[in-house]
Amino acid sequence: MRWTLKPKPDKEKIEGLQKALQVDSITATLLVQRGIETYKDAKLFFRPSLKDLHDPYLMKDMDKAVARIEQAIANKENILVYGDYDVDGTTAVALMSSYLKTKHNLIYTYIPNRYDEGYGISYKGINFALEHEFSLIIALDCGIKSVEKIAHAKTLGIDFIICDHHRPGDTIPDAVAVLDPKQEDCEYPYKELCGCGVGFKLIQALALKDGKTAKDLTEYLDLVATAIGADIVPIDGENRVLAYFGLKVINTNPRSGIKAILDKVEKTSLTITDVVFVIAPRINAAGRMKHGNYAVSLLTEEEPDMAAKYAAEINDYNLDRRETDKQITEEALKQIEEHNEQDRLTTVVYHKDWHKGVIGIVASRLTETYYRPTLVFTKSGEKLAASARSVRDFDIYNALEACSEYIEQFGGHKYAAGLTLEEKNYEAFKQAFEAEVSRTIDRNLLIPEIKIDAKIDLKDITPKFYRILKQFAPFGPNNMTPVFISENLIDTGYGKCVGEDKTHLRLTATQPESSSRMVGIGFGMGDKFTMISEVKPFRAVYSIDENEWRGNVSLQLKLRDIKKQK
Known part of the structure; x- marks a missing residue:
């Protein structure tokens, strides 16, 4: 994972908003990053109204x-x-x-x-x-x-x-x-x-x-x-x-x-x-x-x-869907390995019997695994049909458009699309798509990126701060859940791998210069345990959420990644 700390916005804008809203500088920074620079902007953001809808x-x-x-x-x-x-x-x-x-x-x-x-x-x-x-x-x-x-x-x-x-x-x-x-x-x-x-x-x-x-x-x-x-x-x-x-x-x-x-x-x-x-x-x-x-x-x-x-x-259909997409994902991963295609810049796989209804989900799963523009094809009548998924900041629609001589029909968005083509054109399309992506993609985009909103200390994480953060919701593209970095963290000795298969990481972090302690949970991060053991300092990237246990609600770090302290 590559960590990218967002540039800190203009100092005057932060201070102006801080004063207008009577909030701390971290909150003001998060707002300015989202294009909220005035009291009026903040009112529209925190107090949405149906009157704000356009004619x-x-x-x-x-x-x-x-x-x-x-x-x-x-x-x-x-x-x-x-x-x-x-x-x-x-x-x-x-x-x-x-x-x-x-x-x-x-x-x-x-x-x-x-x-x-x-x-x-x-x-x-x-x-x-x-x-x-x-x-x-x-x-x-x-x-x-x-x-x-x-x-x-x-x-x-x-x-x-x-x-x-x-x-x-x-x-x-x-x-x-x-x-x-x-x-x-x-x-x-x-x-x-x-x-x-x-x-x-x-x-x-x-x-x-x-x-x-x-x-x-x-x-x-x-x-x-x-x-x-x-x-x-x-x-x-x-x-x-x-x-x-x-x-x-x-x-x-x-x-x-x-x-x-x-x-x-x-x-x-x-x-x-x-x-x-x-x-x-x-x-x-x-x-x-x-x-x-x-x-x-x-x-x-x-x-x-x-x-x-x-x-x-519909719940039964969903259970069937889960089984089907799991099976096809395994088959697709095996196909990539057998054809030694791990080093390509694109993933393009095909099997005539794959269920057309789940190829979009499979494409998403393959993108998570190899993190590159991905297409999953299956047979659909006399044609081949595919679902396409992309990586952040790469426009897969434009890449498909550049290969349109091999495509019968396509449509979609920057990050997801669908297409059909004749089976005889499959190999030529596969090579053309690889060539187009190789020609146009920034290689950095093939490494998953965590965009970090701000650097904070554990002592900054207070119930009041979290109450304001919750009001940033609903979250999604252009208004993602705020992600923070804290440095020079040390596990208090309670860190351990948890879950049935011990694949998740649970720790209790502190900073030497502060008495603050925070529990952190990292799903799928059990392999990072050695990094926090033996009281070695580390850096963590995380969002903040609530943990409810036996009726008690407390704040916790939802870990995204950890690295050794430089």
């Missing part, structure tokens, strides 16, 4: 989207709400369909089958709309690159409204309205909404027509917060407001489906991290192992007993 009509084509939906309702048209099979897509479909059903009774949903339709708009989905006389399709979390399919639908008399957040291609589809803040000519102030977030802006615009505000739509924010966490979009600006209030709904009055999931795992007071690791995998498991429709049914079900039934089924 949805600032988004390009919003007026056209609202007019077309109002026309469909007035003319009693059948409306099909269409979305991708992942968490962002299924929550967006649940949000849009449940809201529209309060205004119109001819609302239906469609989630494409991951295995025979693939990602995004499909001809099968368009044919379904034609057969069942749908004249309007609202596409969520997909559609921005479906130029030919949307043109085909238009010849059949089917209109499209696109609500997407992925990067557009060179040509924008000929839809009635295209809502995507990443369009170059869209002047919407916030560009990092997830697909469900774009869907929320559409229902916010519809609600404004009825004289309602975002506050009247609070009940839908549990879905938006779930999508924000699952899609790993920045948690700043508008996303932070939506996540903040969405978590409040999850923790106080969640919809029946989310409550049923939480009842299964007996979890209370969820953070955005819990959303990512508890709620999201279960919603995702439906689309991975069975069909995304199950997730939409769960998220729109109002009857608690039925929601509990759906949640139980």
Whole structure:
């Protein structure tokens, strides 16, 4: 691991904020690092308000989207709400369909089958709309690159409204309205909404027509917060407001489906991290192992007993998913070793029988192991399909774009993407991708990095300091959990390896110049025990959290890494 201490912000800015807020210099430093430099900035950060959300009509084509939906309702048209099979897509479909059903009774949903339709708009989905006389399709979390399919639908008399957040291609589809803040000519102030977030802006615009505000739509924010966490979009600006209030709904009055999931795992007071690791995998498991429709049914079900039934089924899918991705990860690691590919700058693996539903998770696991841009391929019909994952600060979307001559279709983000290609092009693509990454990547990016916010002493860690830190939440990209470094630490002699297999490290650290003591826990860091034994000084990088034991709550260091003191 390489440790990078963030540059300390301008001294005058820190002192000015310290004085304005009456906080210590460490807190002021953390805030300025996050772009919070004035009392007004701090008020927006610590006291989010739904009034801070932007006017949805600032988004390009919003007026056209609202007019077309109002026309469909007035003319009693059948409306099909269409979305991708992942968490962002299924929550967006649940949000849009449940809201529209309060205004119109001819609302239906469609989630494409991951295995025979693939990602995004499909001809099968368009044919379904034609057969069942749908004249309007609202596409969520997909559609921005479906130029030919949307043109085909238009010849059949089917209109499209696109609500997407992925990067557009060179040509924008000929839809009635295209809502995507990443369009170059869209002047919407916030560009990092997830697909469900774009869907929320559409229902916010519809609600404004009825004289309602975002506050009247609070009940839908549990879905938006779930999508924000699952899609790993920045948690700043508008996303932070939506996540903040969405978590409040999850923790106080969640919809029946989310409550049923939480009842299964007996979890209370969820953070955005819990959303990512508890709620999201279960919603995702439906689309991975069975069909995304199950997730939409769960998220729109109002009857608690039925929601509990759906949640139980989805929990079983999640258990199956875990077994499957564990097995495939082991097979992929073996493949890399057998082909002596450990020294490449990319990981590209393929097996025709790997389960398409979990290759994204496997790609993430391989990235954790070898820490390099990774693609996992499997057979999908006549084509090969892959999930791509990247390392921090390397744009895998751009790398794929440079290899597009070998790719049939691709889409995604800087850090995650999906693609299909013909099997005959696999080897050529693999070599081209390795060459492109070799040409463009900074070699430092292939070493995992811990970004450190500030250097502090153990005596600085007080209950008051932690109370303020908790108010920095929800955490995520652009507002990560603060990470600190402390030097010249010594274990008091209570350090030991813990856990069933003794792979975790527990220690009690002190600093010679201070009487302060802190317990630290390092998961998966049992191999570092010799570094702290024999009362040798060491440096530690950590975040701060609470440990609850037999009703007692205390602060502890959540260790990220330790090294010998220089």
